[in-house]
Amino acid sequence: MYILGVPRYANTAPLYHFLEEGDGLAFRYGVPTELNRWLLEGSVDLSLVSSYFYLEHAHQLRPLPDFSVADLGPVYSVNLFHRIPWNDLKRIALTTESATSVRLLQYLLEADGIQAQYTPAQGGLELLEQYDAVLLIGDRAITTYYGLLSIIPESVHQVPNQIEGIRITDLSMKWFERTRLPFVFGVWATRRNAPPPPEIVRRLRSARSLGLGNLAAVAGTEAQRLGVPERLMQHYLWNFRYHLEAPDRLGLEAFAKAVGLPYPDDYWDV
Numbered sequence: 001m002y003i004l005g006v007p008r009y010a011n012t013a014p015l016y017h018f019l020e021e022g023d024g025l026a027f028r029y030g031v032p033t034e035l036n037r038w039l040l041e042g043s044v045d046l047s048l049v050s051s052y053f054y055l056e057h058a059h060q061l062r063p064l065p066d067f068s069v070a071d072l073g074p075v076y077s078v079n080l081f082h083r084i085p086w087n088d089l090k091r092i093a094l095t096t097e098s099a100t101s102v103r104l105l106q107y108l109l110e111a112d113g114i115q116a117q118y119t120p121a122q123g124g125l126e127l128l129e130q131y132d133a134v135l136l137i138g139d140r141a142i143t144t145y146y147g148l149l150s151i152i153p154e155s156v157h158q159v160p161n162q163i164e165g166i167r168i169t170d171l172s173m174k175w176f177e178r179t180r181l182p183f184v185f186g187v188w189a190t191r192r193n194a195p196p197p198p199e200i201v202r203r204l205r206s207a208r209s210l211g212l213g214n215l216a217a218v219a220g221t222e223a224q225r226l227g228v229p230e231r232l233m234q235h236y237l238w239n240f241r242y243h244l245e246a247p248d249r250l251g252l253e254a255f256a257k258a259v260g261l262p263y264p265d266d267y268w269d270v
């Protein structure tokens with residue numbers, strides 16, 4: 001049985017909603033930090049992994065050439081929630097689900113000359129009683145953001161980034177302002193000694209094509225699962241870049257440079 005590591009996040013649903021288990025393929029669900037570990041250990045065969053984790057372990061891992069969870073500008077689900085201004089942040093609580101976003105946050109703060117203390121913590125906005133800021137990703141970031149919004153605006157230009165004294169800093173938008181590049185949060189990789197079977201890659205591509213072609217159905221399911229409006233979910237999902245195209249690779253290369261790691265530019269030829 002070939003085991004695929006999948007985060008049960010709405011942002012990845014367009015890739016796996018139409019992917020069927022069976023016929024030699026099974027899913028194992030986890031948050032990105034679990035998937036990263038499982039892939040390296042060998043308890044999943046092909047998985048979405050945090051881009052930072054991949055860059056750190058590029059001598060052991062190799063990605064598919066055309067799969068990513070990336071975006072240009074806002075991502076809406078990698079959010080720093082804080083009451084005091086960005087420049088004054090000192091004590092920050094970090095989601096334990098992410099490898100990439102925590103490193104991105106550290107880079108962005110340091111680039112602005114801000115030295116903060118980071119503490120892994122589980123929870124939501126209640127952490128703001130003890131910390132200056134809390135970093136959330138994935139479904140939790142979306143539902144927390146939605147929980148603060150009293151109305152869903154007609155236009156994205158009206159989505160507030162401060163609500164009832166809580167500021168929402170979208171890390172991907174901050175990255176874009178600094179670099180004008182896309183940001184790659186995740187890639188799909190295998191271990192170097194275990195190339196991806198072409199038939200599995202074919203099934204992944206065909207599921208993605210169905211997912212993106214039927215985004216309303218995917219958004220409907222995910223909106224219901226998370227208890228958010230379909231309109232919000234649909235906008236959230238279409239905004240992602242799922243193909244690791246040339247601009248995304250430039251973004252990944254810039255991220256590697258920003259965090260002092262080599263960019264291997266080395267993908268499976270599949």
Ligand SMILES: C=C(O[C@@H]1C=C(C(=O)O)C=C[C@H]1O)C(=O)O
Binds near residue numbers: 009
């Ligand atoms: C955009 C997101 O991307 C995820 C964030 C990751 C990380 O920070 O390590 C890893 C994989 C992505 O699926 C998100 O979860 O909101």
